[in-house]
Amino acid sequence: MGFLTDNYSGVHSVINNPANIVDSRFKTDINLVGVSAFAANDYYAVNFNDIFDDNYDIEDDAKKFPKEKNNILGNIDILGPSFMFNINEKSSIAISTRARTFYNISEINGRTFENVTNDFNENQDFAINEGDLFSSVHAWAELGVSYARVIMNKEQHFLKGGATIKYLQGLGNAYSAGKNVNLNYDADGSLLPSGDRVGSVQTTGEVSYGYSSNLEDDIDEFEMINSANGIGLDLGFVYEWRPDYEEYTSTDSKGNSYMPKDINKYKFKFGISLTDLGSINYKDGKEERYDITNTLNENTFNDIEIDELEKFYTVLPSAETNTAILPTALHINADWNINQKFYVNLNGDLSLTAKNKINRSRIANVVSLTPRFESKWFSFYSPLSMVQHSGFQWGAGLRAGPFYVGSGSVLSALIGSEMKAADVYVGLKVPVYQSKPKDKDEDGVLDKVDECPDVKGPEENFGCPWPDTDGDTILDKDDNCPEEAGEVDNGGCPWPDTDGDTILDKDDNCPDVAGPIDNGGCPWPDTDGDSVLDKDDNCPDIAGTVANNGCPEVTEEIQKTLNNYAKTILFDLGKSSIKKESNQALGDIINILNEYPTAKFTVEGHTDSAGSNTLNQRLSDSRANSVKNYLVENGVDKFRLSAIGYGEDRPIATNKTKAGRAQNRRVEINLVIE
Known part of the structure; x- marks a missing residue:
């Protein structure tokens, strides 16, 4: 027992x-x-x-x-x-x-x-x-x-x-x-x-x-x-x-x-x-x-x-x-x-x-x-x-x-x-x-099943150390490209350059389309399709000309149209206040100015020769600024506009006749050429 x-x-x-x-x-x-x-x-x-x-x-x-x-x-x-x-x-x-x-x-x-x-x-x-x-x-x-x-x-x-x-x-x-x-x-x-x-x-x-x-x-x-x-x-x-x-x-x-x-x-x-x-x-x-x-x-x-x-x-x-x-x-x-x-x-x-x-x-x-x-x-x-x-x-x-x-x-x-x-x-x-199973290299893997009994290695690799065939410091067991040296961040594989633009895919914002380094590997866009790349286009959302850095150019015809509208702006007699019947013309002027968002304009005020020169100068300044203020208040960037009065100094017709003086009393909106 x-x-x-x-x-x-x-x-x-x-x-x-x-x-x-x-x-x-x-x-x-x-x-x-x-x-x-x-x-x-x-x-x-x-x-x-x-x-x-x-x-x-x-x-x-x-x-x-x-x-x-x-x-x-x-x-x-x-x-x-x-x-x-x-x-x-x-x-x-x-x-x-x-x-x-x-x-x-x-x-x-x-x-x-x-x-x-x-x-x-x-x-x-x-x-x-x-x-x-x-x-x-x-x-x-x-x-x-x-x-x-x-x-x-x-x-x-x-x-x-x-x-x-x-x-x-x-x-x-x-x-x-x-x-x-x-x-x-x-x-x-x-x-x-x-x-x-x-x-x-x-x-x-x-x-x-x-x-x-x-x-x-x-x-x-x-x-x-x-x-x-x-x-x-x-x-x-x-x-x-x-x-x-x-x-x-x-x-x-x-x-x-x-x-x-x-x-x-x-x-x-x-x-x-x-x-x-x-x-x-x-x-x-x-x-x-x-x-x-x-x-x-x-x-x-x-x-x-x-x-x-x-x-x-x-x-x-x-x-x-x-x-x-x-x-x-x-x-x-x-x-x-x-x-x-x-x-x-x-x-x-x-x-x-x-x-x-x-x-x-x-x-x-x-x-x-x-x-x-x-x-x-x-x-x-x-x-x-x-x-x-x-x-x-x-x-x-x-x-x-x-x-x-x-x-x-x-x-x-x-x-x-x-x-x-x-x-x-x-x-x-x-x-x-029965003898205790031997583990010669003391790696916890018995010699009976240890394929490298003299060298320590993990059990997952049957007692052998994991190799690093390509020498990139990433063990083959973790290396997605065990025979080609690569980067740790890419699982042991070299980073590719799929689009061949010299920018590795890991840094390329557009890995499938070639693009310059300055744009993160993406091609520069031309949003408005005017052949001026957005990076060089001062008006990327509006088609323009190459000569005008991608912005639309103010032609003589447009300039003429602006001034035709400007001539119709009416002021109260002897004052700078704008009459209501001028709102339609001012609205048309604003629409034209918005089509050329980078162009700068000068609002010029002119008078006839009636009255003193000093009075005429003051009145032309006041009327030019009155138009500028109206345009700014209705959405035109104030930095695109300047206002100046010329008084009676720049007549476009004779002041001796009533019709001539009427032509000289005017407002002009002219493109500033830089």
Whole structure:
């Protein structure tokens, strides 16, 4: 108990489940020798400390619990030279040698056992209804060959199965059974020829016993029976749930995955197995059967030897061949990995051989809960178990490299006063553990999948450093142009010049159309389509002439039109205020001026010669500014206009006639030529 739940039990793990040896923590494991002994009963209970007393007698001093159906069973198991090793990652084999002995006494009436061992109480009548009882002892050796294989390894789910086929060599077998056995003791029942009166024993029912041929004579003359052999079989499966499988998985550039072999990968493990399917045929075995219906005096009954039963009882037909059934059992195991060092195991061992049938060995049904500390070189476990016929047991065990020792009952024996079961195991082995995966360059990528095991590199590049083929300081993994030197800002590619205008696309506002540097790589526009580019066009939104820097030119005809309108501007007599009837002419003037937004004009005021020169000068200035102000107030840029009065100095007609003077009283709007 305990040791077989350890993931480092190695070749021993085939004992309960042959599937355990594959995906093992061992490269190979060699057992030199191991001994295990187990005994359980519900009749005797002893105090552990008392058994070391030289005067202690189990018959007299042990506490007894006689019942109608008491049971005793036990076994001794010697595991001889055995080994397991891995064929490859998916397959393992093991070869094991064992010598085993099982003994069972089933459903014996405790009072029968008590009276037979202590002789009869001569002063008291009693009757025992024994009913059916069975006992057996069987020893054999076996050579087992185990094979286990990984059946499924799919991400979180891992399944393996295994089988052991065993050649069985019988070493000896004996059994007995009773059917409807009854015993009545009459203390005054028989009168001897001497005149003395002794008790009488009346028995009814059938009894039988059998034995292998090598037990027919003195046990000291034991011989191997060549004809006693058989075949045994163990079958098992183990499922592992591996929710963190990605943490354990490494993959090389070819997609081959690898998991380290030196650690457990599961969070939960469940195993189920059938062991000891089979039997041994003792071809030369003997069986004796008797009808024991008879009444004998007490002295005669006590002196009967087993080979003298035919003198007192009726011999019944018996068989010449005996088949000894192995202790077939079902094992269910669940193991929870708390972390990589601590585990909790729940295990159940259930006998599948009936205890009320002839010549069958069986195990005790056991359920155990085992907390465990586990590492490569050392493990410690403390199983808490419920053992059939014996109740609660608490034990401890350890494995230290090649040495293992333990007991499933040692602690409960030390602290309890009624020990009904005991077991112990001890052994020596040669473990060869799976080595820790190597990482020579310490880059976190195992050498097994590292394509550059001597140089550090990231896992994404399978342990190799990322190259920079074009030497542009951008690693190929991030370089969109790994074979052509480029710029960091452009993902490792050189910036293109799509339109060939010598301006790189990253700086070119018009990367698909050639343009000058001064305009950010875009061609200069000519918004008004006058063939003067906007950059040189003083009137980019109005078509003009090249000679006038892209602005429309004021022609003589336009100039004439302006002045024709200007001549119609009327003022109040002797004043500079403009009459309302001049608004239409002024509006036309404004429209013309807006067509030439960059042209500058002078508003000139003129008078006739009537009046003083000073008065005429003042009046012409005032009227010129009055027109200018009107034009500015109605949207003409004031910086385009200037106003000046010339008085009577620039007549265009004679002042001697009325018609001439009327022509001289005028306003002109003239283009300023720069």
